[in-house]
Amino acid sequence: MTIIQEAPTPTVDPSNPNILRWKDIGLTLIYEFITEADEAAMIEAFHAQDPARDGKKRISQHFGHHFDYTTFGSVDTKFTPVPTYITDFLPRLPIQTYLPDQFTVQYYPPGTGIPPHVDTHSMFGEALYSLSFGSAVAMQFRMSGPNDARKMRLPKRSAQAESTEAPPAVPDPVDSREQGQQQLDEEQSPSWELILPPRSLLLMTGPSRYGYTHAIRPRKTDVIDGRTVQRRGRYSITMRTVRRGDEIGCDCAFPGELALTGDT
Numbered sequence: 623m624t625i626i627q628e629a630p631t632p633t634v635d636p637s638n639p640n641i642l643r644w645k646d647i648g649l650t651l652i653y654e655f656i657t658e659a660d661e662a663a664m665i666e667a668f669h670a671q672d673p674a675r676d677g678k679k680r681i682s683q684h685f686g687h688h689f690d691y692t693t694f695g696s697v698d699t700k701f702t703p704v705p706t707y708i709t710d711f712l713p714r715l716p717i718q719t720y721l722p723d724q725f726t727v728q729y730y731p732p733g734t735g736i737p738p739h740v741d742t743h744s745m746f747g748e749a750l751y752s753l754s755f756g757s758a759v760a761m762q763f764r765m766s767g768p769n770d771a772r773k774m775r776l777p778k779r780s781a782q783a784e785s786t787e788a789p790p791a792v793p794d795p796v797d798s799r800e801q802g803q804q805q806l807d808e809e810q811s812p813s814w815e816l817i818l819p820p821r822s823l824l825l826m827t828g829p830s831r832y833g834y835t836h837a838i839r840p841r842k843t844d845v846i847d848g849r850t851v852q853r854r855g856r857y858s859i860t861m862r863t864v865r866r867g868d869e870i871g872c873d874c875a876f877p878g879e880l881a882l883t884g885d886t
């Protein structure tokens with residue numbers, strides 16, 4: 623059984639109460655990063671391309687360098703121009719030394735979510751952003767362990783075939799008793815949920831980016847400030863920076879990586 627614990631307490635930026643930081647795990651949440659007018663325009667732009675709102679599945683739109691669900695990397699030959707509703711806010715992202723160049727806009731009808739995963743370490747830069755709009759949602763974090771890495775879904779074909787890098791390592795086999803114990807430990811490793819309000823920007827770096835899985839549980843309600851609240855349609859823009867050539871690879875201290883689910 624998964625143990626749910628209280629979310630750790632953030633530090634509020636002394637000069638801007640809209641900025642919350644969990645410094646030890648590299649997590650930042652910025653409230654009201656976009657205006658309500660921006661939000662309305664983004665929702666309209668999304669549905670101009672994908673009119674359905676009443677489906678039961680998450681819908682994704684890809685901009686910039688596409689994510690390739692067979693390699694968990696990016697496709698260099700597929701580039702979709704990035705809409706101005708995204709490029710307009712890039713100069714306000716908290717990290718300006720490098721900027722995202724891959725954008726996935728997703729619509730989550732109420733009741734849908736995304737399974738626990740760690741976005742690929744080797745293919746994307748450290749900073750991982752999620753801009754939420756349309757509805758609040760709870761994002762669940764859980765420290766990932768070696769068994770999570772073992773469950774990693776390897777790419778169907780290696781994006782590194784053309785590069786000089788070795789393909790992703792297959793985790794060492796372990797004896798089944800040890801594996802069973804680890805599985806138990808991990809199932810019992812506590813998870814906690816963080817409410818992402820509409821118009822907020824989440825930035826994951828360090829441990830929260832590499833050492834924790836993140837997920838959205840598929841359910842119709844969330845508990846916000848002690849009240850059960852119905853989810854409405856929620857949208858997000860996941861922003862990543864594609865690593866290229868020599869930058870592909872990962873020497874971080876965290877165990878393995880879980881690939882994204884390839885269902886979109």
Ligand SMILES: O=C(O)CCC(=O)C(=O)O
Nearest residue numbers: 726728736741752858860
């Ligand atoms: O919808 C979100 O906020 C996060 C989505 C996500 O984790 C991803 O696309 O990798």
Ligand SMILES: [Fe+2]
Nearest residue numbers: 739740741836
């Ligand atoms: Fe993710």
